[in-house]
Amino acid sequence: MSSSETAQAHGLLHAAAVRDxxxxxxxxxxxxxxDHWRVDLDRLPETARYVASVIRDQYPTLEVPFHARWRHFTVDGVDLWGPLADNIDWPDDAARARTEFDLAIVSVLLxxxxxxxxxxxxxxxxxxxxxxxxxxxxxxxxxxxxxxxSTPDDPLRVDAVALTLLSADDLAKGFQxxxxxxxxxxxxxxALLRRLGRQCLARPDLFELEDTPRPGGLADVLFAQTDAHHRLPAPAILRLxxxxxxxxxxxxxxxxxxxxxxxxxHPAMKRDDATDGLVPIHKLSQWLSYSLVEPLQTxxxxxxxxxxxxxxxxxxNGxxxxxxGVLSLKDPADADKPWPVSDPLVVGWRAMTVALLDRIAPLVRAELGVTAEAMPLASVLEGGTWAAGRRAAAERRQGGGPPLTILSDGTVF
Structure with a gap:
């Protein structure tokens, strides 16, 4: 592999490449x-009003938290993780962050x-x-x-060896x-968690904590990347x-x-280099990046x-x-077919969803009268487009499922 191809490959492993x-x-x-899609940008303002109404319903004060896994650990207003973590006598704040990295990484991958x-x-x-x-x-x-x-007297951790031994039966039992x-x-x-365990073992430079490889080792890597003022750009989390x-x-x-x-x-993504046709999305990794922000802040x-x-x-969101009505299928019958995640129909849908979220965020803020600083994209997602997508689905389809049928192996959507 040439050095130019290596650089081109790594160039796709950035949020900026996803956005571009x-x-x-x-x-x-x-x-x-x-081939499959029509786009009607004239429908964006009405969609923004719909999203804004959902945000007002859920967050009347317009103080919207980040879109992160931590929101899902709250049931009927009761936080099931925060009070537990607050009552632990952590050696320091970094130790809590490592444990929360362990939890968030496994939970997001599931x-x-x-x-x-x-x-x-x-x-x-x-x-x-x-x-x-x-x-x-x-x-x-x-x-x-x-x-x-793998340490009975220290259950609140994720060990690489324990992950490598995890079976589908173990997961089935835990997930009822x-x-x-x-x-x-x-x-x-x-299988994804077993591979995570093997990767932790293979990369002690990234994952090892006190001679024990753990996903939480990534917290220390990010601590080391902060500047003199303890600042870290969010895209650096994704890159790692x-x-x-x-x-x-x-x-x-x-x-x-x-x-x-x-x-x-996707055939429409033309390039004259080795990245011809390639469309990076990195959905789960970005969802995880958002979910690691709060442990780092703590x-x-x-x-x-x-x-x-x-x-x-x-x-x-899609x-x-x-x-x-912002996106519509040229052939409505396509909505009734199952689609693999690799199909250009799905790839195009997902890529345009990323771009449309950038387009709708300022419209939503304008509807609410807030600034981008007060409501960053992570809050627009939470408040927000994700919740509005769920509500719109429930209004239109029994069971509230998505408008497309996607063949998933449990590692994409």
Whole structure:
């Protein structure tokens, strides 16, 4: 592999590359150059009003937290993690951050779409949960029980060796999976965590903590990247995650020997180099990046340039733009077909979703009368487009599923 190809491959492992190619895809769509999609930007203002109304309903004070995994650890207003963590006698704030990295990384990697039939009953609040909230609480309960730890007297950790031994049966037990309660991509999720364990063992320079490889070791790598004022740009979190976690994704594209992760081919993305046709998206890695901001802040890191990350190309955000008419299929029958995540129809949809989130964010802020500083993109997502996409789906389809049927292995959506 040539040095130029190596540089080109690494050039796709940045939030800026996701944003640049997403906006290019949208421009192609607006010009009518995509086989499957029509784009109607005139529908964006009405969509922004819809999102703004959802934010007002959920956050009347307009104080919207970041879109992060931590939101899903709250059930009916009760935070199931924060009080537990507050009552632990941590050696220092960095130790808490390492543990929260452990929890967030495993929980986010388990966060791909559950499918419409799965449920999780949590005895704590005596509540039955579905989708992202159910996946979050199931992973939290497994974490609390020491399911990811190989140290019985220290359950609140994720050890590489424990991950390598995790089976689909272990995950099924923790997630209450049965024939009557199926979870999409169960084996894929377990295999993903096993690969995470192997990657932790393979890269002690990134993951090792006191001679024990743990996902939380990444916290120390990021601490070391802060400047003299303890500042860290948010895109640096994503860059580290894409380097550290690249090998855990199975059957994904590579360029030479560089793992490209959540990056796919689309014929409309023309280049005259080795990245021809490649569209980076990195949805789960960016979702995880947002979810690591608060542990870093708790440890005294000032995370800056939060809007340097992009919006998330998942089915709630993408579904919002379909359901509100910004994006429409040229052939309506395509909505009834199952689509692999690698198909250009899905790749184009996801890429345009990223660009449209950039377009809609200032319109939403204008509707609410707030600044970008007061409501960064991470808050627009939370308040926000993700919640609005869920509401729009519930208004239009029984069960509130997405407007497209995606064939998932449990590691993308």
């Amino acid at each position: 190619r997403a906006h290019e895809m949208l421009e192609i769509g607006v010009a009518g150059g995509l 966060d791909a779409g559950s499918g419409p039939g799965w449920r999780y009953h949590d005895a704590g609040p005596d509540k039955t949960l579905t989708r992202s909230e159910g996946l979050a609480i199931a992973s939290l309960r497994m974490f609390e029980a020491g399911a990811f730890s 999976v049965s024939d009557a309660n199926p979870l999409v991509g169960l084996e894929g999720r377990a 995650l894409l380097e550290a976690l690249g090998p855990v994704w199975q059957d994904r594209l590579t360029l030479g020997d560089v793992d490209l992760g959540d990056c796919w081919r 440890a005294g890191v000032d995370v800056v340039d939060l809007d340097g990350l992009t919006g998330l190309a998942e089915y709630r 579904g919002l733009f379909m359901d509100l």
